Amino acid sequence: AQTVTQSQPEMSVQEAETVTLSCTYDTSENNYYLFWYKQPPSRQMILVIRQEAYKQQNATENRFSVNFQKAAKSFSLKISDSQLGDTAMYFCAHPQGGSEKLVFGKGTKLTVNP
């Protein structure tokens, strides 16, 4: 079974600083997508950033960027200039091979401290 592993159950960062959340995954596919979702206390799942595996360039969305290492099957999320509103659970996700079913990591609880 394909898996997504987030090894950091909890992290904290000071406001305005940078934090990196790690994610590794397992797949036998060559072309696929990877996602980071944010879930604040409102429980709404919000897409933060996505990466297409065939693109070598790391995806960037404003303060959010990824470090995608295809050979290592690593997909970390970097949050720059952290804001209090970034406090949330962050889930790494990957569609199960050959289907559109999303498989999620266990999540990282990020707290941004003032």
Next chain:
Amino acid sequence: SAVISQKPSRDICQRGTSLTIQCQVDSQVTMMFWYRQQPGQSLTLIATANQGSEATYESGFVIDKFPISRPNLTFSTLTVSNMSPEDSSIYLCSVPGQALYGYTFGSGTRLTVV
């Protein structure tokens, strides 16, 4: 990307009863996914709802406990049957978008069984 309206947002139910959760999508979609998120945990896929055919259940989930309807390409319901306190969770529906936009989620239903 699609917009999903999920109802109810929360409910408190007596054990032994059933609750039906609805998801309405503002566009036609082939597949809809139903997830369970137990307290403090990640999302686990319950089943895939396809229009015009039986839902496909993941290991550990059965139709008698979680019957799903998909009468058309914009609507689906998930029923949690014969509830016990262990069913207390957040239930979310999701649809896959074009890869460029990722997956869209409903706002979730927080179920408490007493």
